Amino acid sequence: MDLWSLEPVALPAELDVLRRDVRAFLAKELSSGRIAANCDQWLGGWDHAFSLRLGERGWIGMAFPAQYGGSAAGALARFVVTEELLAAGAPVAAHWIADRQSGPGLLKFGTEEQKRAFLPRIARGECFFAAGMSEPDTGSDLASVRTRGRQVNGGWRLTGTKVWVSGAHRAHAMIALARTEPRTANRHAGLTQFIIELPDPDVHIRPIRLLTGEHHFNEVVLDEVFVPNARVLGEPGSGWHQVTSELAMERSGPERILSTFPLLAVAADHLAENGERSSASRVGAVVGRLWALRQLSLAVAGRLEAGAAPAVEAAAVKDLGTRFESVVIDTVRLLSQVVPDLGSNRPLPRMLAESILHSPGFTLRGGTNEILRGVVAKELGVR
Amino acid sequence: MSEIIAALVATVREASAKQCDIGAVTACADGGWNAELWTALEQIGVTMLSVPEEHGGAGGDVAAAVAVLEVLGEYSAGVPLAETALLAGWLIAGCGATVPSGPMTAAVASPELRTRQEDTGLSVRGTVARVPWARYAHHVAVLDNGRVILLGRSDFLLEQGTNLAGEPRDDLAINAIVPASRVHEPSADSAISVQAFYGRAALARAALMAGAARRALELAVAYAGEREQFGRPIAKFQAVQQHLAAMAGEVLLSKMAVEAAALALDTQGDADVAVAAAKLVAGQMAGVVASLAHQIHGAIGFTEEHPLRHSTTRLWAWRDESGNEDEWSGVLGQRVVSEGTGGLWSLLTGAR
Numbered sequence: 244m245d246l247w248s249l250e251p252v253a254l255p256a257e258l259d260v261l262r263r264d265v266r267a268f269l270a271k272e273l274s275s276g277r278i279a280a281n282c283d284q285w286l287g288g289w290d291h292a293f294s295l296r297l298g299e300r301g302w303i304g305m306a307f308p309a310q311y312g313g314s315a316a317g318a319l320a321r322f323v324v325t326e327e328l329l330a331a332g333a334p335v336a337a338h339w340i341a342d343r344q345s346g347p348g349l350l351k352f353g354t355e356e357q358k359r360a361f362l363p364r365i366a367r368g369e370c371f372f373a374a375g376m377s378e379p380d381t382g383s384d385l386a387s388v389r390t391r392g393r394q395v396n397g398g399w400r401l402t403g404t405k406v407w408v409s410g411a412h413r414a415h416a417m418i419a420l421a422r423t424e425p426r427t428a429n430r431h432a433g434l435t436q437f438i439i440e441l442p443d444p445d446v447h448i449r450p451i452r453l454l455t456g457e458h459h460f461n462e463v464v465l466d467e468v469f470v471p472n473a474r475v476l477g478e479p480g481s482g483w484h485q486v487t488s489e490l491a492m493e494r495s496g497p498e499r500i501l502s503t504f505p506l507l508a509v510a511a512d513h514l515a516e517n518g519e520r521s522s523a524s525r526v527g528a529v530v531g532r533l534w535a536l537r538q539l540s541l542a543v544a545g546r547l548e549a550g551a552a553p554a555v556e557a558a559a560v561k562d563l564g565t566r567f568e569s570v571v572i573d574t575v576r577l578l579s580q581v582v583p584d585l586g587s588n589r590p591l592p593r594m595l596a597e598s599i600l601h602s603p604g605f606t607l608r609g610g611t612n613e614i615l616r617g618v619v620a621k622e623l624g625v626r
Numbered sequence: 627m628s629e630i631i632a633a634l635v636a637t638v639r640e641a642s643a644k645q646c647d648i649g650a651v652t653a654c655a656d657g658g659w660n661a662e663l664w665t666a667l668e669q670i671g672v673t674m675l676s677v678p679e680e681h682g683g684a685g686g687d688v689a690a691a692v693a694v695l696e697v698l699g700e701y702s703a704g705v706p707l708a709e710t711a712l713l714a715g716w717l718i719a720g721c722g723a724t725v726p727s728g729p730m731t732a733a734v735a736s737p738e739l740r741t742r743q744e745d746t747g748l749s750v751r752g753t754v755a756r757v758p759w760a761r762y763a764h765h766v767a768v769l770d771n772g773r774v775i776l777l778g779r780s781d782f783l784l785e786q787g788t789n790l791a792g793e794p795r796d797d798l799a800i801n802a803i804v805p806a807s808r809v810h811e812p813s814a815d816s817a818i819s820v821q822a823f824y825g826r827a828a829l830a831r832a833a834l835m836a837g838a839a840r841r842a843l844e845l846a847v848a849y850a851g852e853r854e855q856f857g858r859p860i861a862k863f864q865a866v867q868q869h870l871a872a873m874a875g876e877v878l879l880s881k882m883a884v885e886a887a888a889l890a891l892d893t894q895g896d897a898d899v900a901v902a903a904a905k906l907v908a909g910q911m912a913g914v915v916a917s918l919a920h921q922i923h924g925a926i927g928f929t930e931e932h933p934l935r936h937s938t939t940r941l942w943a944w945r946d947e948s949g950n951e952d953e954w955s956g957v958l959g960q961r962v963v964s965e966g967t968g969g970l971w972s973l974l975t976g977a978r
Binding site: 246247249250251252253259262263326330504507508511512514515516518520522523524525526527528530531532533534535536537538539541542556559562563613615616617618619620622623624625626 | 627840843847850851861862864866867868870871872874875876878879880881882883885886889890893899900902903904906907910951952954955956957958959960961962963965966967968969970971973974975977
């Protein structure tokens, strides 16, 4: 299956009903003041109560089969729900990692006991996960992780340090990637994924504050943490394969396009109220590109729905989409001529400020754009 | 893509590969056309793709026509398939008339075109500028005030011109009495309008652009693998790899936009946003892909002898035909305005 055989997806009409339900729910949430629209809420918008309300409606863990609390609704239904949540600027960070990657990972590689222990709670919005991948000396080169797992009686002892772990201070579990066999010429071999339930007295979590002072990221120090055999995820030694199988899901979703959409929506509203022709065309340029990016992301969701793991296509989506997220900022900034202000009570200056200050992360998280282009170059046969 | 369309596209690819060698493409580069390929396409039965069979077309949908156009763009094929099938054929069939055989082209009448009803037919006088492929067309369908006037070769004087790729873009000086049998009114259920015409022309152009860009990328990948500097192929340099990947991303995005827009045109009532976005993105892509393709090729790609020019000159020509980025951005911006407060997301998703 190559890059060029990707096909456009027309969403089935029955998903319109789902979309209308989500929209109506969100309109109520926003108008009642229970939630507020903001940019980049899949990183910054942690709201446990909101996640519970989504869980009640069956909008978390949608891809899980019914016996694990889901509705087996598939990748396209999940696409519709997540894009509606992101476009509305809803606070989805609490359940984001669990819904997007930990849950599907458990479903694919977990034991029956693990699935029963976690998936229904994830789907109810009661159990949140963190992803422990990067380390102080390990960023793009994930296979170089130094966190070690040592086999002991009844399980494993993990020692090492994970960084940039979003939400670890509030999550109920973290899936950590660790080296469990000495490094050999095949550097992808000998890695294992572990489910570490939190809190744990031997897991020390410290904030790594963003440049705004916000606390989302953490340093997570594992100090001889005991993980029972029952919390090994998948096969010991198969961690690399398991981690990379999540990439298509992690990199292709609408969150790679829509992090700044709430800002664009506010700018479009201003335009609709008092726009001039020249500014209309500048907003139109962004809107057209967004339309196309959404179709591309949707086409990848179509492949996911069909059971494929379109990692290269996903890399392309993320490279194009995350650069676009910053184009939105510049377009709105130059058009509105508003001074960005985090403390403003008006949405435009505030969203502009939070978008600018979050923007360095767009092209870093989940694989830098340089790495992503490397993935595409490999597919082209030049690497 | 259905198996039938996939097979059709594969046949078109085979014919194009055979008829569009570098000699044939170069022979078209100054106002020529590829008559052999046209004959082959007629035999395959794709020159009237998307025109309903009851009006003399080949049936099929716009998605199928777009898939064929992508291949033709890839091969720099000098044939008026977009004009014949998606424009002239669509106009004529939309009037309930039967499409004539042979290559055709189409245009929207300029405001200064004068018409007057006379006993022998409709008197038509005036000029239409830059009509694609007009010198090779057996008929020119002109959309004038909601009706379709079908001109024959003797109805106008033709002044030859070309675009940046050397494709014919001819000015027509029309002075004719057109009999009623060649003046058609759209059927009650037809979607014919100036706006719809421009949209289809833009979509066809964007499909050709996606194909041309794909070829420019292929040439760049191949060249980067062959050309050695500092003791290794330049493809081994990360800077070059990053350029190639950036090109691939742009091409993939354009291709998906075009195909999704064709799907929208085939299945949805309102495809205006889709079509505008497809041409906008194609225009944005054209500049990036053409400049990176040349950058990777170095000076040799900038010469007359090198085949790259056939793809890049098309990208540069086509991005300004049927509406450039700014024009389609303007259309989209106006849609955003008319959608009103809170309407942007509905506009993007097509769901209210």
